[in-house]
Every structure is written in C-alpha cells, then in structure tokens.
Amino acid sequence: MKIKEILPTLVTMGNIICGFISILCILNQRFEIAAWLIIAAMALDAFDGRLARMMKSTSKTGAQLDSMADLVTFGIAPAILMIQICIDYTHIILWSIGLFFMMCAAFRLARFNAQKDEGANIPRHFFTGLPSTLSGGTVAQLIILDHFIQTRFGTDIVITLLPFVTFALGIFMVSKIPFFNITGKIGIKQGILAMVLEFSAAILFFVITPELALSTTLSCYLIICAMYGVVKGKQLRRNEYSTT
Template sequence: MNVKKHIPNSVTLGNMYCGFLSIGFTVSNSYKGATWLIIIGIILDALDGRLARLLNVKSDLGTQLDSLADIVTFGIAPALLFSYTNSIGGGWLDISLAGLFVLCGGYRLARFNSAQSEETSFFTGVPITAAGGILAITTLFHTHLPPMANLLIIALLSYAMVSTIRIPSLKNITLPNHKTMATILIGIVLLLFDRRSIVALYLTAIYFMYVAYRIMLMRANRNG
C-alpha cells in the first residue's frame, strides 16, 4: 500500500474534524475555542495542498474530501458561529444571512471544481477558506462593532465568494521565512488577548494592516 498518498487525505480529514469540533464549541457557547478550531483548519487546509503537490499524489478522492472539509469548516462552522454571536430581529435575520453564506460558499466550491481551466495564479471570487476565516475572526470583535456592521460583513463576504473578482493565489508562494513566521506568531499572541480590551482591538487592526503591507511588498518584489 502506498502510504504517502494517504497523508494529504488524513490532513484533510483533520481539517474537517476541526470544523465539526468548532460547531460543537459554538453550540456550547465556547466561541473563542470555536474560532481557534477554524483557524487550525485554515492551517491544515494549506498544509494538505502543499503535501499533495510535494508528494505528487493529487487525486480525485483528495479533491472531493477537500471540498467536503471546506464546506464544513469554512462554511457551516463560521456561519453557525456568526448566528450564535449576533442577534437582530429575534435572530431570524442572522440565521438567514448565515444560511446565505453557506449557500454562496457551496456555489463557490462547485464553480471552482467544475472550472478545469481556471488559472493557477488567480482565483475567481474569494475562496471559501478566506471568507470563512475572516468571518470567524470578526466574531471575536462582534461586541465592539455595531450590529449592522456585522451583518454587512457577512453579506459582503457572501457576495465576494460568488463574484468574479480575481484574487491572487498563494499556492505557488514558497514556505514562510523567519520574518513571516514571526509575524504569524505575533498574530497568534494577539488572538490570546482579552477581546474586551480596546488596546487589543487597536493592536490587532495594526497587525492586519502590517500583514497587508507585507503581502503587497512581496508581490512587488516578485514582479520587480
């Protein structure tokens, strides 16, 4: 039996399990833990793709498992987390938008899987992994934002997934260097701060601006 071809699939199943556990944490009102599990899922999602390309063991089974994991961990889990941390109009509006987010994410995955000729350097529409991760992280700040701002965030993310916006792919980027790893660690430390602290909120905003700057700088250096 070729063991190496099952390694990426095992990581993908771990990603799916993180999504299931996140749902369990959400219904138990452990929202921070639910967010962390989605973040771990993002890491595993990036890892399984790299492993498949490194080991040259890409398969149809792996593609199907990846899509199933994505809809659970980055579709259903963050949408449920959003609906539990927001309550407007008796909750009906929140759950409706959460359902719309899952539908748009499912459509985005199906469109990607059926587009055999899609460019490897760009995605059409925001990937569900990014949209789900952003939605999950914003729930950490839901008490600091006006309720309508939270609704606007999930509505925009839903639209971004099914839009035709061209998003640069990170698949061909080499493994992070020590500076990038330090940046990631800083972000993890910030997530450990008490979200009720306005200082932590400002620091996290600055962190995301710095990450955006590093991405733009990296692309400028590559194109130059």
C-alpha cells in the first residue's frame, strides 16, 4: 500500500472501530455512548472520501472497505441499538424491524457500489435513496435526544416512536427518492464571511446544547433534503419525458 493511501484507510478503519466499540457498548447497556460513537463515525465517514480524493489515492479497495465499515457502523450497530433500547415492544417486532433496517442498509450500499462499477451516471448533488450514514446517524441522534428529554421532562416518547422511525428509514434507503446532497452546495463560493458565521453559530449551538443541536441539524437536513429531492426528482422526470 502506498503511503498516501494509508491515511484515508486509517480514517475508514476509525469508522469501523467506532461501529465495533458501539456494539460492545450496546451489549454492556451503555446506550448513549454507543450512539455518540455512531455520530463520531459519521464525521469520519464524511472525511475519508474527501481525504482520498484530495490526496488522489482513491481505489476500489478503499471503496469496498468504506462500504463494509458503513454496514457495520450504520447498518448493524443502529439496528442492535434500537432492539436493545426499545423494551416496550415484543422481541419479534423489534428483531424484524432491526433485520429489515440492516438489510436495507446492505442493499443501499451494494446498489451504490454497483452503480459506480457499471459507470452509471450518478447525479453529483443528489443521493438515490437516503444514505446509510444518515439513516444510522438518525437512529443514534434520536437515542441521544431521548436521553436529554427523559432527563429534562421525564418522558420516553422518542423511544416509543423509534421502531416506526427505523422502519421508515429503511424504506427511504432502498427507495429511489433523490435526496439533495446539501454538502455539495456548501463551499468557498458562498463567501468567507458567510462560512465563518455559519460555522461559528453551529459550534456555539453544539457547545450550549449538543443533544438538541445534533437532533435539530439532522432532522432539518433530512426534511429539507427530502422535500427538495422530491420536487427536483419530479422536474427531472418531466424533462426526461419531454425529451423522449
């Protein structure tokens, strides 16, 4: 392995290590720590691909390793976390939803890899279906939010709804709904001052209330991206029909 390939690989390995340790934490009833490890893996997953492209060290091995890491961290770990923390439902319901979520994550990753290998024209600013990273991260952030709400208000409404949300996330992963990739629109072109203000506000929000900041950010991201993607998808389909 070339030296310039080592750093992106180490970041990807950090992703799968977070997933593995998260599962160990789940088995030891440390649910909030397990959820935060999944969130930490989201940051690593967002960074490894960009790092590989920046260092011009992208490879098929790195892509496959990234998919394996994503399956463990954002497919298997969130499913087990949901099963272990939702104690108000029967085992068969939780196991079925967890299995469905994991299978959807595996299919989503396999479909993405197949599209790249077949040279399919993948839109730069859209995901076909909800990415597994966001799905697993949503399950994790809901558990973190539930701990915050239980501490402040003494209610477990989030955990009560979690199995239904997990099932819906699985459907979104295997769907062909175009989810807008908002990170592709964030860049230096928007202006240095605007970027500094955005990041400063985000950091301040996370410092004050990390639980609410995380939940708000991911929830708004999912809602905005889904709505924009649905509208844009309809426009793309109309353009295809008009040109045929």
